[in-house]
Amino acid sequence: MVKAQWSGATQSEITISGETGNWTIELKYDAKVIINGTYGGKVKTASFDELTFIITGDPIEPGAQHTVQYQAHYDHNAGANLISAKFNGKQIDIGPVATVWPITVAPVGPTGHYNYGAVIHASLLFYEAQRSGKLPTDKRIHWRGDSMLDDGRDVGKDLTGGYFDAGDLVKFGFPMAYTMTVLSWSLIDYEDSYIKAGELTNVRNAIKWGTDYFIKCHTNDTEFYGQVGNGNEDHAVWGRPEDWPKSKVRPAYKVTTAHGGSDLLGETSAALAAASLAFKTSYPKYSAKLLTHAKSLYTFADKHRANYTTEISDAKSFYNSISGYGDELAWAAAWMLRATNDSHYKSEVNKHFKEFSGQLDRPGGFGWDDKSAGAHVLLAQLVGDQKYKTYVQQYCDWAVHKAPRTPKGLAFMGEWGSLRSVSNVAFICLQAAKLGINEKVYRKFAESQIGYILGDTGRSFVVGVGVNPPSHEHHRASSCPNPPVVCDNYAFNNPGPNPQTLTGALVGGP
Structure with a gap:
C-alpha cells in the first residue's frame, strides 16, 4: 500500500x-x-x-x-x-x-540546512487553525470547529469565512490581503517546491479560503468590507471562536465612495491578481473571476483616494497604514501588469512612481504596511528597469551588511514581530537572487535567517516544529482545553503550555 x-x-x-x-x-x-x-x-x-x-x-x-x-x-x-x-x-x-513519523526539523548536514518540506507542511496547518466560518469535513485541525457563522448579519451580507488575525478573532482585511498576496506569490514562483513537499493542494486551499472571503466582501464596484469584529471588544474577551455568543453579532466595517480606502483596496486588488495567476491553469474560471474583482478594486482604489482608516476607524489602533497608500497603488498596478500583461498597467505603475516619488523612488521596506520593496523586485522582474534592481540591491545590502544583529545572528528589523519582519526581508532577497543580484550572498543570508528561526540557536521559534519549540503562544483557540471544559481568562492566565498545539505558528521573536 x-x-x-x-x-x-x-x-x-x-x-x-x-x-x-x-x-x-x-x-x-x-x-x-x-x-x-x-x-x-x-x-x-x-x-x-x-x-x-x-x-x-x-x-x-x-x-x-x-x-x-x-x-x-x-x-x-x-x-x-x-x-x-x-x-x-x-x-x-x-x-x-x-x-x-513526526515532523522532524533538525539540521541536515551544515547548520541552517533543514527539512523545508516539513516546515511548509507545518505552516499550512497554521493557516487552517486560523480559519473562520464553516469548516470543511476534511479539516485537519481537530480542535477547531465552525465559528462566526453570523458575520455580516448586521449589514444583511454573508461575510463568513476568511482568517482570524494572529491570536485574536477579528478579521482585519488589510493584513489578511497582504498575506494572501505573498502566499500566492510563493506558489506562482515556487510551485515545484510545494509539489515536492506534497502540499500543492493544501496551499491552493489556503489561498482560496482567503480569496473566497474577499469576493464576498466586494459587494459592488464601490463597496468593500474591510473588517469584521471590533478590535477592542475582541481583545476584552478570551475564549474559543466556536463559543462566540450568537446574540452578539460582530460589526462589519466597509469603505465606500464617501472617502475610499486606497491602501486596503489596492492590497486586496494585488491579492486577487496574484491569486488569479496561482489558479490560472488549475482553475481557469475561478482565475478569471478573481481577475475581474482585482480590476474593479484597482479602479476603486485609484479613483477614490484615502487611507482606509478614514472610514474604518476601528482599525487605526491595530493596522494603521503609516506608509500611506502610494505603495499599495504601485504594488497593485505591478500585480495587475503581471496578471494581464496589459501595457495600461505599466503606465499606471509609472504614474504612481511619479506621483509618490518621495516614497517609491528609493529603497523601501516590505511587510503588511510598506510594499515598496516588493513592488521594486516585482517590477525588476517584469520590466527589467535598472532603477528597480538598484533599489532592491540597496535594500538587501543594507539588510545583509548594515542591519543591527543580535548576539546569535538575527538581523534585527524592529521589536514588534522581529522574526516575521526578517522573514519578509529574506523573501525579497531570494527574489533578488533569482534576478542574479548578489546571488550567493543573498541566498546565504536568507538561509541563515530562516536557520535562526528553525533552530540554529539551539531552539525553534515555530510551534510544533523542531527542538524546544514555543508552547505558550498568545492564541485564544489553542489556549483552550477540549470542550466541554470552559475556556475563559483562566486559560489566558494558565502558566502551563497551551492544551492545543498550534503547529506552524511563528512567534514574534526576540
Whole structure:
C-alpha cells in the first residue's frame, strides 16, 4: 500500500479490481493522523479521535479498475501506525506496517540546512487553525470547529469565512490581503517546491479560503468590507471562536465612495491578481473571476483616494497604514501588469512612481504596511528597469551588511514581530537572487535567517516544529482545553503550555 514516505507523512495507494457499485474503505491507525491529498475518493467521515477514517467515491463500473491514493500526516504524537484497512467490510492486506513519523526539523548536514518540506507542511496547518466560518469535513485541525457563522448579519451580507488575525478573532482585511498576496506569490514562483513537499493542494486551499472571503466582501464596484469584529471588544474577551455568543453579532466595517480606502483596496486588488495567476491553469474560471474583482478594486482604489482608516476607524489602533497608500497603488498596478500583461498597467505603475516619488523612488521596506520593496523586485522582474534592481540591491545590502544583529545572528528589523519582519526581508532577497543580484550572498543570508528561526540557536521559534519549540503562544483557540471544559481568562492566565498545539505558528521573536 505505501508508495512513498517522508518526514511527517506517508502516501499510500489502494487498487480495486473485480468489484462493482458503491464502495467504502475504512482505515484505522493506532495514534492520531490527518488524512488528506486524496485521489480517486474523498474522506467521508473521520472519528473525533482521528484514528478511524472512511473513504468513499463514485460507484465502480463493471470491469473497471479503480485506484485510491491518500496521504496520512502525523498529528502531534510520537508516530502512528496503520493497523487495519477494510474494503466494504472485508480486510485488506496492508503489507508492512506503515509508520507516519513526526515532523522532524533538525539540521541536515551544515547548520541552517533543514527539512523545508516539513516546515511548509507545518505552516499550512497554521493557516487552517486560523480559519473562520464553516469548516470543511476534511479539516485537519481537530480542535477547531465552525465559528462566526453570523458575520455580516448586521449589514444583511454573508461575510463568513476568511482568517482570524494572529491570536485574536477579528478579521482585519488589510493584513489578511497582504498575506494572501505573498502566499500566492510563493506558489506562482515556487510551485515545484510545494509539489515536492506534497502540499500543492493544501496551499491552493489556503489561498482560496482567503480569496473566497474577499469576493464576498466586494459587494459592488464601490463597496468593500474591510473588517469584521471590533478590535477592542475582541481583545476584552478570551475564549474559543466556536463559543462566540450568537446574540452578539460582530460589526462589519466597509469603505465606500464617501472617502475610499486606497491602501486596503489596492492590497486586496494585488491579492486577487496574484491569486488569479496561482489558479490560472488549475482553475481557469475561478482565475478569471478573481481577475475581474482585482480590476474593479484597482479602479476603486485609484479613483477614490484615502487611507482606509478614514472610514474604518476601528482599525487605526491595530493596522494603521503609516506608509500611506502610494505603495499599495504601485504594488497593485505591478500585480495587475503581471496578471494581464496589459501595457495600461505599466503606465499606471509609472504614474504612481511619479506621483509618490518621495516614497517609491528609493529603497523601501516590505511587510503588511510598506510594499515598496516588493513592488521594486516585482517590477525588476517584469520590466527589467535598472532603477528597480538598484533599489532592491540597496535594500538587501543594507539588510545583509548594515542591519543591527543580535548576539546569535538575527538581523534585527524592529521589536514588534522581529522574526516575521526578517522573514519578509529574506523573501525579497531570494527574489533578488533569482534576478542574479548578489546571488550567493543573498541566498546565504536568507538561509541563515530562516536557520535562526528553525533552530540554529539551539531552539525553534515555530510551534510544533523542531527542538524546544514555543508552547505558550498568545492564541485564544489553542489556549483552550477540549470542550466541554470552559475556556475563559483562566486559560489566558494558565502558566502551563497551551492544551492545543498550534503547529506552524511563528512567534514574534526576540
